[in-house]
Amino acid sequence: MGSSCVVGLQWGDEAKGKIVDLLCDQHDVVVRYQGGANAGHTVVHEGVTYKLSLVPTGILRKGIDCVIGNGVVIHPPALLQEIDRLSAQGIDFGGRLHISDRAHVILPYHLAEERLTEESSSTADHLGTTLRGIGPCYRDKVGRVHGVRVIDLFHPAVFRDRLDRIINYKNRLLAAMLADFEPFDPRTVADEYLDDAETLRPFIRDTTAWLHQSLAHGKRLMFEGAQGSLLDIDHGSYPYVTSSNSSAAGIAAGSGVPTRHIDRWIGVVKAYTTRVGGGPFPTEQDNATGERIRRVGREYGTITGRPRRCGWFDAVAVRYSARVSGSTEIAIMLLDVLSGFDELKVAVAYEKNGQRIADLPASLADFDLCQPVYESLPGWSEDLTGVRHWSELPLNARNYVQFLAQQVGVPASIVSVGPDRRQTIMVAAGTRA
Numbered sequence: 001m002g003s004s005c006v007v008g009l010q011w012g013d014e015a016k017g018k019i020v021d022l023l024c025d026q027h028d029v030v031v032r033y034q035g036g037a038n039a040g041h042t043v044v045h046e047g048v049t050y051k052l053s054l055v056p057t058g059i060l061r062k063g064i065d066c067v068i069g070n071g072v073v074i075h076p077p078a079l080l081q082e083i084d085r086l087s088a089q090g091i092d093f094g095g096r097l098h099i100s101d102r103a104h105v106i107l108p109y110h111l112a113e114e115r116l117t118e119e120s121s122s123t124a125d126h127l128g129t130t131l132r133g134i135g136p137c138y139r140d141k142v143g144r145v146h147g148v149r150v151i152d153l154f155h156p157a158v159f160r161d162r163l164d165r166i167i168n169y170k171n172r173l174l175a176a177m178l179a180d181f182e183p184f185d186p187r188t189v190a191d192e193y194l195d196d197a198e199t200l201r202p203f204i205r206d207t208t209a210w211l212h213q214s215l216a217h218g219k220r221l222m223f224e225g226a227q228g229s230l231l232d233i234d235h236g237s238y239p240y241v242t243s244s245n246s247s248a249a250g251i252a253a254g255s256g257v258p259t260r261h262i263d264r265w266i267g268v269v270k271a272y273t274t275r276v277g278g279g280p281f282p283t284e285q286d287n288a289t290g291e292r293i294r295r296v297g298r299e300y301g302t303i304t305g306r307p308r309r310c311g312w313f314d315a316v317a318v319r320y321s322a323r324v325s326g327s328t329e330i331a332i333m334l335l336d337v338l339s340g341f342d343e344l345k346v347a348v349a350y351e352k353n354g355q356r357i358a359d360l361p362a363s364l365a366d367f368d369l370c371q372p373v374y375e376s377l378p379g380w381s382e383d384l385t386g387v388r389h390w391s392e393l394p395l396n397a398r399n400y401v402q403f404l405a406q407q408v409g410v411p412a413s414i415v416s417v418g419p420d421r422r423q424t425i426m427v428a429a430g431t432r433a
């Protein structure tokens with residue numbers, strides 16, 4: 001086996017970090033290719049809980065190299081805080097973290113711009129973002145005139161000069177929109193960022209060249225998606241999406257590595273569905289069922305602490321995202337959370353104006369008209385957290401997993417029944433649906 005990708009197939013928070021951590025043994029390098037500090041992974045490794053945001057999960061494993069690719073957006077103060085926090089927990093970065101010189105940089109005005117658009121927009125336009133400056137930074141990247149890349153921080157005179165012009169422009173714009181706006185001082189911002197750049201210097205390189213060299217030396221890469229495929233800027237529930245290609249579609253652009261190098265395409269799903277922020281969610285249970293899933297699954301955002309919206313598994317949405325992300329196997333996470341329900345529902349189709357539709361609609365108005373068509377399956381009462389083998393799972397739990405896999409059209413290769421790496425069931429190829 002060579003390289004792999006691990007990508008979420010729902011609206012993020014599918015517990016991808018655990019799968020990446022689990023598969024580290026079979027890889028040499030873990031690569032982040034999109035997003036930024038909007039992502040949050042909680043990984044329990046050898047009994048210790050680590051919270052990761054920008055740093056790839058592989059950093060928890062000795063001997064694994066980690067890459068923050070060109071498609072990621074980096075807020076240097078947040079990254080340094082994360083490095084400090086992980087170092088204080090005993091994680092050794094020694095030569096293992098590689099940050100792209102082409103990645104774009106989040107500046108303080110991006111955070112102000114996002115607060116402005118999120119706080120001043122009407123409820124209907126409010127996206128419910130993580131307020132980490134992700135959208136405004138990607139906007140400047142695509143707009144080009146105001147984009148700042150990591151490499152720019154290593155040309156101080158040019159950077160200072162450019163930042164002066166950018167901040168002058170942003171200050172005028174923000175002052176016109178915000179009553180109590182404190183203008184940014186270009187010199188203070190430049191000083192802070194140039195200082196941070198010096199601390200980060202040992203990690204910065206041309207990561208695309210580095211990755212190609214690694215491949216040439218037979219290293220196995222694992223691409224770690226952040227957010228989920230349904231939040232993809234092109235293929236997700238636009239505009240309620242993030243600003244990057246969070247499906248597997250982003251891998252080549254965000255790392256410079258063609259996807260022909262990938263052998264294993266793993267899609268990660270929860271055994272139910274969650275979503276943070278606004279946007280369509282046909283199987284949402286804004287009732288006691290949703291509350292129970294939230295309570296048992298501890299469904300609160302890793303980064304923002306916001307309660308996640310919870311609902312039944314949506315096979316229509318996952319079938320779609322598995323296709324977009326090219327998944328050939330799925331990992332089903334948090335199955336243990338569903339213990340104790342008499343009945344479990346799975347959306348197998350949508351109905352719009354009395355007609356069955358099999359694909360996700362492009363328009364939000366159409367999405368709102370979609371009613372899920374459910375199939376019900378009997379639940380199980382047993383606690384699953386101690387189960388380690390497929391044959392030990394209650395029959396109804398096995399049937400549930402097989403049903404999800406059949407509906408998505410992709411076999412289930414891994415089932416997770418708790419946060420610890422030991423709480424994992426590998427499904428032998430012969431038993432997969």
Ligand code: IMP
Nearest residue numbers: 012013038039040129130241242276277
């Ligand atoms: P942004 O990525 O901060 O611009 O937020 C855009 C949308 O993506 C919002 O609905 C966020 O809640 C959602 N989002 C961003 N990152 C994550 C994540 O890591 N998990 C789940 N949702 C996320």
